[in-house]
Amino acid sequence: MTKRLIGLTGGIATGKSTVANYLATAYNLPILDADVYARDAVSVGSPILSQIAQRYGKSEILLADGNLNRAKLGEIIFHQPEERIWVENVIHPYVRNWFLKTINESSATTLVLVIPLLFEAGLENLVGEIWVVSCSEAQQKQRLIQRNNLTNEQAAARINSQLALSEKITRADFVLDNSSTLESLLQQIDKVMKI
Numbered sequence: 544m545t546k547r548l549i550g551l552t553g554g555i556a557t558g559k560s561t562v563a564n565y566l567a568t569a570y571n572l573p574i575l576d577a578d579v580y581a582r583d584a585v586s587v588g589s590p591i592l593s594q595i596a597q598r599y600g601k602s603e604i605l606l607a608d609g610n611l612n613r614a615k616l617g618e619i620i621f622h623q624p625e626e627r628i629w630v631e632n633v634i635h636p637y638v639r640n641w642f643l644k645t646i647n648e649s650s651a652t653t654l655v656l657v658i659p660l661l662f663e664a665g666l667e668n669l670v671g672e673i674w675v676v677s678c679s680e681a682q683q684k685q686r687l688i689q690r691n692n693l694t695n696e697q698a699a700a701r702i703n704s705q706l707a708l709s710e711k712i713t714r715a716d717f718v719l720d721n722s723s724t725l726e727s728l729l730q731q732i733d734k735v736m737k738i
């Protein structure tokens with residue numbers, strides 16, 4: 544039987560995790576999260592973390608305990624597009640393989656794949672339908688600043704590293720508008736799940 548593969552994307556901090564948490568609790572759906580796989584890719588002792596350390600210098604990019612200094616790598620890749628592309632080229636194949644392996648091994652009939660960079664990384668074909676979670680640009684920036692404790696400039700750099708949300712909306716099968724209350728968002732999810 545073919546599996547229903549829901550690709551959940553949107554801009555940074557527009558509400559993907561909020562939607563995924565609801566799909567997990569209310570619909571008991573398994574959630575596969577690209578950010579989790581991307582973290583796994585750079586775990587202590589991994590070949591990918593070694594490559595990153597080699598490029599940026601161990602003392603520069605690793606914390607005292609050997610973990611990746613994520614804030615430091617973020618400062619680099621969200622300000623230098625060529626470095627972002629380099630990092631993506633080493634991490635994305637790992638993430639893609641993890642998705643393929645997990646989908647293959649799962650006995651679930653419906654799976655939710657949370658992929659922030661679904662369009663940017665050309666992963667449209669991995670999923671059967673694309674849901675885009677949206678809100679206004681001002682809300683997105685505000686939520687990002689608040690949740691990650693970023694400056695206005697840092698938040699803008701992250702947002703600008705991604706394909707414009709307006710463009711993602713045009714490529715969606717379903718758009719979930721998260722510019723209002725949580726309740727309104729959950730109602731929209733229930734509606735789409737009934738289709």
Ligand SMILES: CC(C)(COP(=O)(O)OP(=O)(O)OC[C@H]1O[C@@H](n2cnc3c(N)ncnc32)[C@H](O)[C@@H]1O)[C@@H](O)C(=O)NCCC(=O)NCCS
Nearest residue numbers: 555577578581613616617620627630631634638659704705
């Ligand atoms: C730069 C890193 C270390 C910053 O870590 P941090 O803990 O601050 O953020 P986290 O990993 O939770 O990501 C938060 C969000 O940032 C955005 N983001 C992450 N990487 C990218 C990128 N290469 N381009 C655009 N946006 C990105 C996504 O919306 C993501 O959901 C990390 O994001 C990273 O390793 N990025 C490169 C790998 C990647 O492309 N990951 C995206 C999923 S495959």
Ligand SMILES: Nc1ncnc2c1ncn2[C@@H]1O[C@H](COP(=O)(O)OP(=O)(O)OP(=O)(O)O)[C@@H](O)[C@H]1O
Nearest residue numbers: 554555556557558559560561686690721723724725
């Ligand atoms: N309707 C809403 N009203 C107010 N705040 C919200 C709403 N929906 C989500 N938020 C808040 O906005 C922030 C971003 O939401 P969430 O973490 O779900 O986004 P995300 O798209 O998964 O982010 P990322 O791209 O970083 O993984 C969180 O702090 C969340 O609590």
